[in-house]
Amino acid sequence: MTAEMMEKEKAQLREEIARLNALADSLRPVCANYQNTFEEALDLKCRSCMAFDSAATQAREELAATCSEAETVHKALEDSNRRFLKIKETIEERQKVLAPELTTFSTRALEALDVEKQAAEREVNRLRVRAKQLDLKATSLEEEVQRVVRRLCGRHFLPFYYFLWGSLETE
Numbered sequence: 001m002t003a004e005m006m007e008k009e010k011a012q013l014r015e016e017i018a019r020l021n022a023l024a025d026s027l028r029p030v031c032a033n034y035q036n037t038f039e040e041a042l043d044l045k046c047r048s049c050m051a052f053d054s055a056a057t058q059a060r061e062e063l064a065a066t067c068s069e070a071e072t073v074h075k076a077l078e079d080s081n082r083r084f085l086k087i088k089e090t091i092e093e094r095q096k097v098l099a100p101e102l103t104t105f106s107t108r109a110l111e112a113l114d115v116e117k118q119a120a121e122r123e124v125n126r127l128r129v130r131a132k133q134l135d136l137k138a139t140s141l142e143e144e145v146q147r148v149v150r151r152l153c154g155r156h157f158l159p160f161y162y163f164l165w166g167s168l169e170t171e
Helices: 003-097 099-156 158-165
Strands: none
Touching: 003 099
């Protein structure tokens, strides 16, 4: 290789180095912006997850409390049914002996027990509905958080969506 060719190649390499340095300088703000956007998306995801976890925990606690109440009312209803059957049996035995006087008394007692049973059944049904509402609320909150995160990520942070969630899901 001649000296002139070497000088020409050195000049080309210097030009290439200068071009690459200029490209690197022009990409630095883009990389910094990319890093800031990534950190904001990560922070948003963390805050969304914490908010969802808090809401889901509260909904689970409410559901557990409602289930506990429903179980208590159900046990009371079973106890009431046992008492109802026992009282009914006792009434039938005594009715044979005291039929005329017990007719009025037994009717009132059965009505009172029936009212109590109906009230307990209404309470059980109310608690079941509340448990279902809380379950739906937890599901709705989870879906809402996912929609918000997908919407925000879909607009501004699509490259990060794959990084944060692994795949692109459609609404």
